[in-house]
Amino acid sequence: MSKVYLKDIAKNLNLSKTAVSLVLNNKGDENKISQETQRRIIAYAKEHNYVPNQLARSLSRGKSETIGLIVPNISDSFYAKIAGRIEERAKQMGYTVLFSSSNENPVKESWLIQAMQNRQVDGLIIASTQKNHDDIEMLKQIEFPFVLIDRHYPEIETNYVIVDNYGGIKSVTEHLFAMGRKRIGFITIVSDLEAMRQRLKGYQDTVEQGGSPQDQVFVECLAQDQYQQRMEGVIRTMVKSPNKVDALIFATHYLAHEGLRALKKLRVKIPEEVAVMSFSEMSAFDLVDPPISSVMLPMQEIGNAAVDILVDEMDGTHAVQAHEKRRILDTELLVRQSCGNTT
């Protein structure tokens, strides 16, 4: 009842390991193993519940049927959702997922890329810290299959699946203007992420071009590691000062989360005093009073596209066109009540 190995099957059936291996890998016919022998092998394997040792298999074939996934933080619902999708899709395609979080630390990310390669993953999906130019460049150099998601390096030509950050924020800002807001504030974090840059730009451009002459740009930029402590002060200044805004856009869901906390504490009325919109959704935005309007990101699609592109890279068929491997997905504006609409 102990474990059965290939050689056990071979021995017990008086066959060679080769024959058994070929048959169990569906290469029996093309290698002219007789039907009868094939039947015996398959029957024996099934009966004794044979399952090949993947390590040995991978080592010998030089591929592991595993893809590595590196995200900044698996506890973040956004990445958790994407990870779930990737895992599901990968399984459909016959791959297992090895995942890890970089915790937004480029050194750890670099270490992980190494570690995953040692574990012979066949390809990588990376939501990078975007402070790891060298490793990404290296991966490209050695032609290792990989796809960047959510964050990409504009200066490196790679495959990626990201969202239209610029367009997403643009639509939010325009919507607020359309709702009659004049002084729109934008709260973001200090960040080198291209995504964040695009969101800021989307906001600035829209206010500058689309608004009326007196429209101004109100931006607050919080440090990544202390936005929680400083949020209340920032909100107070933006909402209570004489120079106050009448709408607020949060550049991402956790900022919105913290911001709403502050707004609640300060008893600011939404949307009467300020309209509020968030980029990227959070569960429970629909439960808050009033429900928060936001930009929805196509998380399922990010996951699916990433796997599809990666699989195409890995199997080398290159069925997917190169330009199809740089995907900027559309976002969707989800209008609830926090931006002062009337429905």
Next chain:
Amino acid sequence: MSKVYLKDIAKNLNLSKTAVSLVLNNKGDENKISQETQRRIIAYAKEHNYVPNQLARSLSRGKSETIGLIVPNISDSFYAKIAGRIEERAKQMGYTVLFSSSNENPVKESWLIQAMQNRQVDGLIIASTQKNHDDIEMLKQIEFPFVLIDRHYPEIETNYVIVDNYGGIKSVTEHLFAMGRKRIGFITIVSDLEAMRQRLKGYQDTVEQGGSPQDQVFVECLAQDQYQQRMEGVIRTMVKSPNKVDALIFATHYLAHEGLRALKKLRVKIPEEVAVMSFSEMSAFDLVDPPISSVMLPMQEIGNAAVDILVDEMDGTHAVQAHEKRRILDTELLVRQSCGNTT
């Protein structure tokens, strides 16, 4: 500049693979490799950026330094948090995590347990569907190291890390009584999970024993796959009927989420008309109006304990006492405003 293998190092230094392998595994001294040789090997390896092939290593050593994690759903914030912690802790201990979701499907769970074993994981952490008695029993039989988390099989003696579901709900229920509520409703899902059974029992026992004579049990049990459609109806009946309740306990966060949606739609005033409490926390419970009181589960601790126990099992030192490997962690009552307190 191509990849360096052990044999390359050996060849270039005029040494055997054995020597190189020993030294790089810190077994140089005990095998009397001269200091000078050790220096050369290490220097060469570092210079050429040698990293061992983990597959080959694992295959030959019979262990992979990998632990498998199976959860019902990685997109669920609860499991995502735990997974994050497990990954972090495992890395500290020198292990990599291979994770997968069973999607609450026992067949898939069974398949995953197999697949992970083929990939030679050294141990498993499983948040089981709890419909997989046979596999768990098998794992125990073959003495494969594993730890169950969040859900355990009461009929099988295993290692586990769970929370005190009974006590958690008991404290919630008692708190509501203390706040003067008399007719407490309990909304749960149809489930064979021991955890759910315990929560229901915790509620029932508390109402029956602790309450005043006229206190009654009001339980609604929703099917897992249609609680979203049916929630509104259920809430309406419980809250608007002549026989209505004055408090509601949700057995888990996603039920609370859906329930709050319904309560909002029905314009039920919380906590005036009904007090609301949830078992297990959800981000944003603090943002809802009024903020929702809930039972907080020690997710960090679940993750840490699971890894610690598993590592102890895997390395065979058995430094951890057997009774320390069945852990029922305490929950914490987080009182906000939804249960009618006065602070």
Next chain:
DNA sequence: GTTTATAACTAAACCGATTTAGTTACTTAT
């Protein structure tokens, strides 16, 4: 001057598969 011990290594088996390059025993064609 031979045995014994020790330092500093190495050859080769092994982990459990896959895969290349044959081999053997028959048919069939010439």
Next chain:
DNA sequence: ATAAGTAACTAAATCGGTTTAGTTATAAAC
């Protein structure tokens, strides 16, 4: 009668490490 062809396999190399069981040269012991 012999070469050529084919069906049905197999031996052995390989993947990249780890590990067991030596080997060799030199020093110390008797």
